[in-house]
Amino acid sequence: MKLVDSHAHIYSEEFKEDQAAAVAKAREAGVEKIYMPNIDHTSIDAMLETEASFPGQCIPMMGLHPTYVKKDFERELYLVEEWLNKRAFAAVGECGIDLYWDKTFLQQQQEALKVQLELAKRHKLPIVLHTRDSFDETYELVAAAQDGTLRGIFxxxxxxxxxxxxxxxxxxxxxxxxxxxxxxxxxxxxLPHVALEDLVLETDCPYLAPVPHRGKRNEPAYIPLVLKRVAELMQKPEEEVATITTQNALNLFKL
Structure with a gap:
């Protein structure tokens, strides 16, 4: 089965010692492409180095993560825009609103999301949204910006x-x-009430490892565990879930 991890921080410090092994393990598990969301200016070098090490397999996005939106967020966004003008990326992201950790910069997070929604439209790129404890707030801004051209992932x-x-x-x-x-x-x-055409699979590694690895480092090789559970809940064959979710991701991220 051909699989895609549509959201993985495989460039993070947690993979410093064994990144190549983790990517090889993912390929063995059928994960042919790993899409990497950016965090802020500090993550760009590591993300692009990972892309260079695994061309065609580890593919970068460009954006500003909401938990890294502070008083200087405009400076960060100028850098995001600069990179988007400079070269190709699979998507704008990871961006959005996060009200789980801290509500101090909600106004700045909203402003940063509005800017990135416009960047996605201008560059004709999908946008990848982070909505922790903030679905309604994020949805409202995305719905207001939707002109029929915006695509992306919650x-x-x-x-x-x-x-x-x-x-x-x-x-x-x-x-x-x-x-x-x-x-x-x-x-x-x-999941029993949605269509496969509306889903993509992801790990968000190194976070949110699936059972039976919960609490440990997550990695792209665990996508088959997510696939298995989705297939069970939707009462679909695993092959069908793999085929459709993979195609959904490839269609969205086509560079």
């Missing part, structure tokens, strides 16, 4: 069936990861 989707319907109405996809395997993850109430 990364790490763990919302309600009603929120899943809203994502579909926006013509966006839902990124499904390790949370699907958690006992109280909530996706058992959502």
């Amino acid at each position: 990364h790490c989707f763990s919302g309600t069936p009603e929120q899943a319907a809203k994502v579909k109405e926006l013509n966006f996809l839902m990124g499904i990861g390790g949370v699907a395997t958690f006992k109280n993850g909530g996706l058992d109430k959502v």
Whole structure:
């Protein structure tokens, strides 16, 4: 089965000692492409070095992560724009709103998201959204910016069936990861009611490892565990889930 990890921080410090082994292990597990979301200016070098080490397999995005939006966020966004003007990226992201850790910079997060939504439209790129404890706030801004051309992913989707319907109405996809395997993850109430055409698979590694690795470092090689659980919850053959979610990701990220 050909698989895609649509969201992986494989360039992070957690993979410093064994990155090549982790990428090889992912390939052995059928994961042919790993899409890498950017965080801020400090992650760009490591991300692009990873791309250079694994061309065609590890593919970068460019954006500013909401938890790294501070008072100097405009300077960070100038850098994002500079890079988008300079070379090709698979998407704008990871961006959005995060109200889990800190609400201090909500206004700045909203402004940063608006800017990145416009950048996605200008560069004709999909946008990858982070919505932790902030689905409604993020949705509102994306819906306001949607002019029929915006596409993207609500990364790490763990919302309600009603929120899943809203994502579909926006013509966006839902990124499904390790949370699907958690006992109280909530996706058992959502996935039976959505279509495979609306999903992509992801790990968000090194975070949110699926059962039975929960609490340990996550990695792209664990995508088959997410696939297995999605297939169970949707009562579909694993091959069908693999084929459709992989094609969804490739169609979205076509460079």
